[in-house]
Amino acid sequence: MASHFEIELEKLKNIIQKIGVLAESQVGESMNALLSGPFVEAKEVKKTEDKIDKLDIKIDEICQSIFALQQPVASDLRFIMSAMQISNEIERIGDLAISIIKKSKNIKDKHDLIVKFNIADVSRHVEVITVKTNECFLTRNESTIGEIFVLNNTIKNECDDAIHDIINEMKSNSKTVVSGTNLVIVLKHLERISEHCTNIAEYVYFMINAKIIKHEKFGEKKSED
Numbered sequence: 001m002a003s004h005f006e007i008e009l010e011k012l013k014n015i016i017q018k019i020g021v022l023a024e025s026q027v028g029e030s031m032n033a034l035l036s037g038p039f040v041e042a043k044e045v046k047k048t049e050d051k052i053d054k055l056d057i058k059i060d061e062i063c064q065s066i067f068a069l070q071q072p073v074a075s076d077l078r079f080i081m082s083a084m085q086i087s088n089e090i091e092r093i094g095d096l097a098i099s100i101i102k103k104s105k106n107i108k109d110k111h112d113l114i115v116k117f118n119i120a121d122v123s124r125h126v127e128v129i130t131v132k133t134n135e136c137f138l139t140r141n142e143s144t145i146g147e148i149f150v151l152n153n154t155i156k157n158e159c160d161d162a163i164h165d166i167i168n169e170m171k172s173n174s175k176t177v178v179s180g181t182n183l184v185i186v187l188k189h190l191e192r193i194s195e196h197c198t199n200i201a202e203y204v205y206f207m208i209n210a211k212i213i214k215h216e217k218f219g220e221k222k223s224e225d
Helices: 004-035 042-070 074-104 110-116 119-139 142-172 174-209 215-224
Strands: none
Touching (some): 004 042, 004 074, 042 074, 110 142, 110 174, 119 142
16 A cells, blocks of 8 residues: 555646646647737637646645655655756646737737748647657656757757848848747747757656756766666
8 A cells, every 4th residue: 555655645646647748738739829820819818828837836845744754865865856957847847838828919010930941840849849848857768858959959050040040130121020020039938948848858867867967968977877
């Protein structure tokens, strides 16, 4: 029979899984809004945001209760410490997704700009990294962590290139300034979502190996091991 401590840990894992799926859904809706148009009503998006915020608070409460009553050690302690950080990262991903949905409404000639600056490729990669991040938390698979770090570098390079091209477009055509500015903000949000996913992968690595590592050093660390 599972102890109260084990039940609390399992509850914590399930809630993080749930909040991760909600954030993944929110990112998916933001990509729909960016590439074509919002498929859900604003009130539904807000409802999901509220659920994410409540679960984030719930995770903090459970972690504080475990710290106060159970005095966890070793891998359990690392899991709880990481859970609090991962929850915060997921909550920020949800906020950025909401902001993308709002900004997308102010991008005129959206289809032309998306095709011209390869925004669909960036969006697809951001959706993939979000899915892989949830998978990485559940499976604790180190190869998935490596894939997340590689994807993050790809997304960063794609965003940098697109922002550079959009700025040049705005310099040569003043009519694109408003839409171009909103698109640059959206790209920075996409880049931040990718960074938050990478931060989560780093926390999962910490849970597995009891070592803190930054994604830039992941390849070097693996070769040492």
